[in-house]
Amino acid sequence: MSARWFGHLAISEEMKMTDDTKHSGPPDPSLINLNQxxxxxxxxxELGVTExxxxxxxxxxxxxxxxxxxxLKLKR
Structure with a gap:
């Protein structure tokens, strides 16, 4: 399985998400992808914050x- 680096994370081809603009939620709720x-x-x-x-x-x-x-909770 080959992987590509995304920031500090390695992402395999199987884990890559599609650029589906109709998708309303995160494909992986444990990670925040700022590139989508x-x-x-x-x-x-969801978090009630600005970009x-x-x-x-x-x-x-x-x-x-x-x-x-x-x-964010600590910052409030």
Missing amino acids: AHEVRYWTK AQLRAAVREVGHSTSKVRAY
Whole structure:
């Protein structure tokens, strides 16, 4: 199985998500992918933050949804 690097994560061809703009939620609810517009829209609404706040949180703690939630909770 070959993998490509996505930021600090290796993603195999099987794990790649499609660029389906009709998709309303994240394909993997444990990770936040800032490279997919529909995921950015989903997570900003889900977490009640702006895109800038979401990007800052991911920059600070990584793509883990649980870590981003905890980080944002501390910032409120």
